Amino acid sequence: METVGTTDLIELEGVEKVFDVRKKTGFLRRERHQVRAVDGISFTVPRGEMVGYIGPNGAGKSTTIKMLTGILTPSGGRLRVAGIVPSRERTRLAQRIGVVFGQRTTLWWDLPLIDSYRLVHRMYRIPDARFRENLDRCVELLELGALLDVPVRQLSLGQRMRGDIAAALLHDPEVLYLDEPTIGLDVISKAKVRGFLRDLNTQSGTTVLLTTHDLTDIEQLCERVMVIDHGRLMYDGPLAGLHEVGESERTLVVDLERELPPMEIESARVVKVEGPRQWLAFPAAQSAAPLVARIAARYPMADLSVREPDIEAVIAKMYAEKATS
Amino acid sequence: MKGMRVRAGRFRLYAAVAEGGFRRYATYRIATAAGVFTNTAFGLILAYTYIALWDERPGLGGYDQAQAVTFVWLGQGLLTVMALMGGGFEGELIERIRTGDIAVDLYRPADLQAWWLASDLGRALFQLLGRGIVPMAVGALVFDLALPADPLRWLAFLLAVALGALVSFGLRFLVALCAFWLLDGAGITQVVMLAGTFFSGMLLPLNVFPGALGDLARALPWSALLQVPADVFLGTHTGLGLLRTYAFQLGWAAALLTAGRLLQAAATRRVVVQGG
Ligand SMILES: Nc1ncnc2c1ncn2[C@@H]1O[C@H](COP(=O)(O)OP(=O)(O)OP(=O)(O)O)[C@@H](O)[C@H]1O
Ligand SMILES: [Mg+2]
Numbered sequence: 132m133e134t135v136g137t138t139d140l141i142e143l144e145g146v147e148k149v150f151d152v153r154k155k156t157g158f159l160r161r162e163r164h165q166v167r168a169v170d171g172i173s174f175t176v177p178r179g180e181m182v183g184y185i186g187p188n189g190a191g192k193s194t195t196i197k198m199l200t201g202i203l204t205p206s207g208g209r210l211r212v213a214g215i216v217p218s219r220e221r222t223r224l225a226q227r228i229g230v231v232f233g234q235r236t237t238l239w240w241d242l243p244l245i246d247s248y249r250l251v252h253r254m255y256r257i258p259d260a261r262f263r264e265n266l267d268r269c270v271e272l273l274e275l276g277a278l279l280d281v282p283v284r285q286l287s288l289g290q291r292m293r294g295d296i297a298a299a300l301l302h303d304p305e306v307l308y309l310d311e312p313t314i315g316l317d318v319i320s321k322a323k324v325r326g327f328l329r330d331l332n333t334q335s336g337t338t339v340l341l342t343t344h345d346l347t348d349i350e351q352l353c354e355r356v357m358v359i360d361h362g363r364l365m366y367d368g369p370l371a372g373l374h375e376v377g378e379s380e381r382t383l384v385v386d387l388e389r390e391l392p393p394m395e396i397e398s399a400r401v402v403k404v405e406g407p408r409q410w411l412a413f414p415a416a417q418s419a420a421p422l423v424a425r426i427a428a429r430y431p432m433a434d435l436s437v438r439e440p441d442i443e444a445v446i447a448k449m450y451a452e453k454a455t456s
Numbered sequence: 457m458k459g460m461r462v463r464a465g466r467f468r469l470y471a472a473v474a475e476g477g478f479r480r481y482a483t484y485r486i487a488t489a490a491g492v493f494t495n496t497a498f499g500l501i502l503a504y505t506y507i508a509l510w511d512e513r514p515g516l517g518g519y520d521q522a523q524a525v526t527f528v529w530l531g532q533g534l535l536t537v538m539a540l541m542g543g544g545f546e547g548e549l550i551e552r553i554r555t556g557d558i559a560v561d562l563y564r565p566a567d568l569q570a571w572w573l574a575s576d577l578g579r580a581l582f583q584l585l586g587r588g589i590v591p592m593a594v595g596a597l598v599f600d601l602a603l604p605a606d607p608l609r610w611l612a613f614l615l616a617v618a619l620g621a622l623v624s625f626g627l628r629f630l631v632a633l634c635a636f637w638l639l640d641g642a643g644i645t646q647v648v649m650l651a652g653t654f655f656s657g658m659l660l661p662l663n664v665f666p667g668a669l670g671d672l673a674r675a676l677p678w679s680a681l682l683q684v685p686a687d688v689f690l691g692t693h694t695g696l697g698l699l700r701t702y703a704f705q706l707g708w709a710a711a712l713l714t715a716g717r718l719l720q721a722a723a724t725r726r727v728v729v730q731g732g
Contacts, residue, residue, distance in 0.1 A: 200563040204725075225565040237560050241480040250476065253469035254566050282483070 140306055140338045141176040141199065146208035148194050148362075168194040170362030171208065178305070181332045181339040183353035183370075185346070187450045191362040192342040193232075196308050199340070200230055213305055226255060229304035229337075231295050233311035238283040244294050245279040248301060255302035262301060269297035272327050289320035296324065300331070307331070309341045313348055325351050346446065360450060379440035379448070380412040383419060388431040396425055407433070415440050469566065470574035477545075477578025481586070488586045491536065495591040499532040503599060517664035522602040523690050527661050529595030530686045533588035537580045537617065538624040538681040540652050542645065545576045545625075549632040550641035562724060569713070569720055573625050580621045602690060609691060612698060616685040619705035623680040626712025627652070633716070636723040657683035677708040 148169040153161050169191040176182050186192055197203040198210060201217030201224050210217060215224045231237075238247040252262045270276050273293040278286060286294060292312060299307060309328070313321045329352055331337050343349065349356055349370060356373065358366040366376050373379075383399065386408050393401040394409060399422055403410040413422055419437050426432055481488070503525050510521040519527065536543055549572060552558045561568055595601060604610055631648050635641035653659060655678035662673045662683045673679060684701055687693055693701045 197559060200559075202559050202562040221563065222565045225563055228563075230560075230563055232559065235557050235560050237564070239476060239480075241483055242476055246476060246479075250469070250472055253465070253472050254564060256465045 138177045139175040140178045140213055141174075141340065142209070142211045143175070143195075144173050144209040146172045146195070146198065146210050147206045148191070148198060148203060149206040167362050169198070169205075172359065172362070172364050173208075174357060174364060174367055176338060176340060178338055179332075179336045180355065181328075181353050182341065183349035183356040184340055184342045184359065185344070185349060185356060185446070186342075186359035186365075190359045192359060193310055194362075195359070196230075196232075196310050196340070196342065199308060200224070200228060226302065227305050229299035229302070229307040231292075231299045231307070231309045231312050233292065233309070233314040236283070236291060236295055237298050238291065238294055240284050241282060243280045243282055244275065244286070247283065247294070247298055248279075251298055251301050257302050261303070265301045265303065266297075269300060272330065273297050274323070289316045289323075292316060292320070292324065293327075296327070300337075303335075304337065306338045306340070309339065309343075311343055312341065313343060313345050321345070321348070328352060358446065358449065365449065373445050373449075374415050374440055376449070379415045379445040381415045381419070381440055382438040383411040383413065383422060383426075384436045384438060385409050385411065385426060385430075385432060386434040388433050391430065394426065394430055396422065396429075398422070466570075470570055473571055473574040474578035474581075477575035478582045479578075480575075481579050481582040491587050492590045495532040495535060495587060496594050499529055499591050499595055500598070502528045502531070503595065517661050518692075519661065519663070519690070520602075522600050524661070525595070525599045526601045526603070526690060527657075527686050529592050529599075529601065530689060531658055531682055532591045532595070533584075534617065534620075534682055534685065535658070536583040536587045538620060538656065539576075539580075539628060540624075540649070540656055540658055540681065542649055544579060544628055545572050546628040546632040546641075546645065549629075550635040550645070553632070553635040554640070568724070569629060569716055572629065573622075573713075576625045576628075577621060580624075584617065604689060604691060609689070613685055613689040616688040616701065616705065619702060619709060620681045620685050622709040623677050623705060623712060626709055626716055627677060629716040630712065630719060633719045633723050652678050652681070655679060656681040657686065661686070663687075677712060680705040680708050 146169055147167065150166040150168055151163060152166055153163050172191075172195065184192055184195070194203065198205050199212055199217060201219075201221035204218040212224060213227050215227075217224050238244065239250065248266055251257070252259075257265070270279070273296060275290075275293060275297060278290055278294065283291065283294065296309075296312065312328075313324055316324065325348060328339060328341075332339050332352075339352075341348065341353065354369060356366070356368070356370050357364060358373070366373060368376075382402070385394070388407065390407050391409075393404055394411070396411065398417065399411040399413040401409055402412045411422075411426075413419070423435065426435075506524045506528055507521060510516055510519070510524045514521070516524070535541060539546070549558075552561065561571070596603065604613070627648065631644055632641065634644050638644065655662075655673050655676050657673075657679065662670060662679055664670075665673055674683065684693075684705060688698065688701060
């Protein structure tokens, strides 16, 4: 009822988190200093969206998610999830959110997987029929059938992760936070997890906020991506738009008829030479046609192809620029 | 109506947690067997030591020799139930706070203290059955023990054990929560464990100690873990005295659990969850 008049499920306005850190600097001497883990972040996520939240190590992603679950209190700013202030009503919010921290587990280490689910059943007071239905669906889609009676400590990382994702969804949360859900998984496990998340988002309309260091996750799942660095939001928009912001470059791969010294062409530069093949970088926003014409006029060209910038390189470049500026 | 349904739901949750705590320990059969062996061996050594001591000083602390030896075996039986040498939930909770895994416990709609209490009571019940009975039986076979003939006394003893388990949890929960501030809980755990070994009566029955030290030891919460249940078993407390004994245990349990709640509120309010 709190959400009347707004479709935004997650709302952040100038949110900050400052950690006081005490460091030993000598015998009995301690120095206090502050870490601004999250430094004034504002964004909203409408119901039903699947958003990627990326950034380099230590950017503040996990800290943001912890504030969104209510286990950390922001040092400043306003934050609401489903109309609830998380840190003030953590337990009430818990009924409406699902959380997966890829590096931790909610499952009961020494007991069979199914026992953890029975506990979730009681903990979230899920009606019996609902529980059965959700469990059956998760077991089928995440291929957990053979694992239910296996103690969690015997599961592989990928199996455990799937088990954790199921545990976060049995109570039909409106929002799912995933903090590195594909960390350490092999290609096949990643594909399974991604497929499951995509279906979850399209079929159940669950809002998803996802952090990852694997950009393939983002490319395959999220239309919108937010980039955070040093606790600040650097970019918020469609994945494709990152190219412009990141001043990314496309690459023209030219095969010449014979080996030649690096070509000299205005508005492009040779980045690599390998026998008769040369790589030229040029701004992504610029058209390739005039460039090709210029090369063809001056050099004996046998073949050519254009490579689109790779998102990973774009983001790496973006991180690096912010770090030096 | 709704309140009642909610409470019933909570009860089922924590009952499930307690059951899980029980089964968790039940999965480690070899560890349990090894533990039973250790308790039995230790019990034998202590029993012969006590026999030598009570030969020298008959009636020491008001116990005759049979009662003293019974005390030894009760101590071995309750050692893991009360987690006097550690081995309860506290190591795990401290580790979860240190690594930041506590984050997982905090965002779920369950109360931290109630959760760990339920799981620890499940563990205690398993330890009572799995590690308490066999050493006691061995003791009864080898020595002449002062076993109560009255089944009601056995029941009274079990109630004292249950209350003792509450006090034991209350103490260890407080210790574990200190990890939120200290991050390394090892030091304080050891100090408290050492205090517990002495003040519970594990080394020597507390009624052996005269004067102020004895009075102090008997008033501290640790006496509720072993000394009090043992005295109920040996028939020292009956009638009104028994009620007073229960009140003593309940009082400490309530005080410690309340302090635990307050500390938990403070910890989670200023909580700094570690790690990514
Ligand atoms: N409990 C804490 N005490 C002090 N500093 C902290 C604490 N937790 C996080 N930080 C600091 O806050 C910053 C952000 O950390 P956070 O875990 O949010 O990063 P992240 O974006 O999740 O990084 P990663 O990709 O490595 O998981 C880091 O500089 C980190 O050192
Ligand atoms: Mg992180």
